[in-house]
Amino acid sequence: MLDFQWMADHLDDLAVRTLQHIELAAIAVAIGLLISFALAVLAVRRRATYGPILAATDILYTIPSLALFVVFITITGISLLTVEIPLVLYTLVIFVRNIAAGFDSIPREVLEAANGLGYTARQRLWRVEVPLAVPLILAGVRLATVSTIALVTVTSVLGDSFGGLGYFILEGYRRSFPTELYFGAVPSVVLALLADFALAQVQRRLTPWQQTEQRAVPPPFVKSDGWI
C-alpha cells in the first residue's frame, strides 16, 4: 500500500516543502497578528467599532479561499502576496477576538491607576495593557498557528511553487497515489501539533503566574482548509 522507497527518495523534498510550509504559515500569522492588533486596539478604544469589526472578520471567514485566489490573481498575480492574503484574512477571526478579550480582561482599577500615575494613552497601552493582555494574545497565536498550518495546504492550487506540504497532497490526489498523499498530510498534522506544543511551552515561560495555561477565546468557527 505504501511505497517506502518513494518516501525515502523524497526526504529532501519533504525538508524543502516543510520549510516552505513553515514560512508561509509564519508570515500569515505574523502579519495577521499585526493587523489584528491595530483592529483590536481600535475596537477597544472606540466601542462602537467593536461589533462591526468582529462581524467583518466573521464574514471574511466564510469566503472560500478559491474565490479569494481568483479575485487576487488578477490584482496581485501569481505571487507570495496572493498566497498570503487569504491566509492572513482567515487569522483575523481568531486574533481580533482574543486580543480584544485580552484588553477587556484588564480590571478598570489597573487602568485608572495607570492614568493616575500620569501615563499617556500610548504609555498605558505598551506598559500596562499589552503586557496584561499577553496570555490571551498568546493563546490566540496558538490557535491561529494550528489552523493556519492546516490552511497552507490549499495554496497548492496556485501551482507547484506554492502549497508547502499541500503540494504532495494535491499531487498525490491527482495521481491517486496514497503514499504521496500521506507524505504530505501526516507531516502537516505533525507540524501543527508540534507548533501547538512549542507555543504551549512559550506560554508557560512567558506567563508563569498563570496556574493553568490560558485557553483562547474561541471564535465561533475556525477556517478549515476548504480547498475551494
Add this chain to the structure above:
Amino acid sequence: MRTSRRLALGAIVLALLVGACSTGGGSKPTIKIGSVGFDEARVMAEIYAQALEANGYTVDRAGIGLGPRPVVAPAIESGQIDLQPEYIGSRLTHEGGTSGPDSAANASALQEKLTPKHLTLLNYAPAIDTNAFVVRAETAQEFNLTKVSDLAAVQDELLWGLPTDCPTNALCGAPGGALQSDYGITADTIAAATLLTACDVPMSDALKNGTIDVAELCSTSPEILVYGWVVLEDDMNTQPADNVAPIVRDDYLAKLSDKDAFKKILDDVSAQVDTATLADLYKQVSVDHKDLADVARTWLQAHGFAPTAS
C-alpha cells in the same frame, strides 16, 4: 542525478525568501515558465525548463501547474509567466478561433490570434493529445457504441464525466459547441454531469469505479490502454489536432541578444516529442509516480539535450 532537483526545490525557497526578483544578465534573462495543472503539461514545461537551463538560462518555475487554461492564459498575457507549453487546437478555440484537423492550419490561425497579444507560438511538436470521449468496454458493448454520435440516443441512460471547464468550452459542452450542436447532447445532460479536473487521475478513477460511464479524457491518458477502454470515434471531426507547442512572450524574446538560438533550443526539443513519447512521459509521472524533474532529465539526456554527468 538528484542534485539538480534539489537545486530546483532550493530555488523555490530562495525565491520565496528574496521575493521573485529577476536579475538575469543582459543576454539570458531569467525566464518564468508556467503550465496548466495536469501531469502531461507539467512534464512538458519541465522539459523546456531543463533544456533552457542546460543552455545557461535561469528558469523561474513559478507558474508550473498553475491551473486550468483560463487561469494560465491571462498569466502569460499579463507577463506573470514568459513561456508555457500549450495544446494549439484547444488554445485556438479558447482564443475564439475555429480549430480543425490540420495542425499547420491550427498553428498559423493561433499565431494570428496571439500576435496582437504580443505572444509568439514556436514550432509545434509532432505529438498530438486530443480530447477523447471514452467508455468502458462493457458499456460500449451494452449500448453498441463505437462513435461519439452513438451517445445521443442513450445519453440519459449514461452517467457523464466532463472537465470542469466543459460547460463553457466550445469543444465540449458550451451552448452551440461540439457536444450540443454536433452530437445532440442536451444542456441538461451537461448540467447533470460530474465535473472533474481535465486529464487528472480522479476522472479515470471515476470511470473505472463506475461513478461515470462516459468520460472526456486526454487521448494520451495511460489508463485507456491499461483498462482496455474504448475511445469513441469523433465522427463529426469536432476535436482539433492538439499538437504541443511552447508559447513565449514577445517582450521576453526582445530581451534576448540571440533570439534564434533561444528558439532553436525549444524547437529542437519539440521536434523529438511524438505522440508515443508524450504518452510515455505522461505515464511515467501519473502512473509510475516518478518526479517531473527526473522524468524530464532522463528524457533530455537520452536525446542529447542535457549533459549526462551531473
Add this chain to the structure above:
Amino acid sequence: MDLIVRTLAWLTDPIHWAGPNGIPARMLEHVGLSAVSLLLAIAIALPIGLYIGHSRRFIWLAVNSATLWRALPSLALIAIVLPITAAIDPQAGFKVYPTVVAMVVLAVPPILVNAQAGVTGVERDMVEAGRGQGMSEWQILQRIELPLAVPVIVAGIRSAAIQIVATATLGAILGFGGLGRYLVEGFATFSLGGDAEVVAGALLVAALVVVVEAAFAAAQYLLTPRGLRRQRSETTVAA
C-alpha cells in the same frame, strides 16, 4: 467594478435560476449535504460530549481533540476515504461519502467540546441536590444537567452548522454539486467570465451562512430555559 457588474448579471440571469445546475437546485444539494453531515456529527459528538461532561473523565480528550482535528487537511481526508467508499458504492461512495466524512470531522469538535463544557459547567450544588433526592445518574443528566447545558450545546451545534455550510463547497471537488460547483466551474473558466461565477458562488454561500446563523440564533433563544435567558447565551466554548 466590472467584476461586480458581471457578478450581479450572473446572479440575475434567469438561466441560472432553473434546471439541474440552477441556483435553487444547487442550494438544495448544498443544504442537504450540510444537514446530513450535521446530523451525523451530532449523533457522534453529543453522546460522547455528554458522557465526558457528566462523568468528568477524559476531559483532556475533549479539549485536545479539537486541536488535532483542526490540523487535519480535508483534501487528504477526502482522498484517503475515497478509494474505500468508492469500492462500496460507486455513486455516492465517490461523489458524496468522502465529503461527508470530511465535514463530519470538521463538525464534531465544536459539538463535543461544548456538550462537555456545558454539562461540566452546571453547578455542583444542583447535581448534588439531585443525588440527595435519590435521582439516578441518568436522571441527573436528563433532568438537571441537560436542560441547563442546552444554551451551550446549541451554541456548539450552531458553530458546527456554520462551519459545515461554509465548507460544503468541498462537495464539488468530486463532482457532487452544491454551491461549490459554481466555484469549480468558474475557476476553470476564470478569464472567460468565470470569475463572476466564482464570486457569485461565494456570495450565495455567504448568504446561506447568514440565514443559518439567524435560524440558530432563534433556536438558541427558544431552547434556553426562561430563567437563563438573561445570561449571555452566546457562549461558545471552543470551535
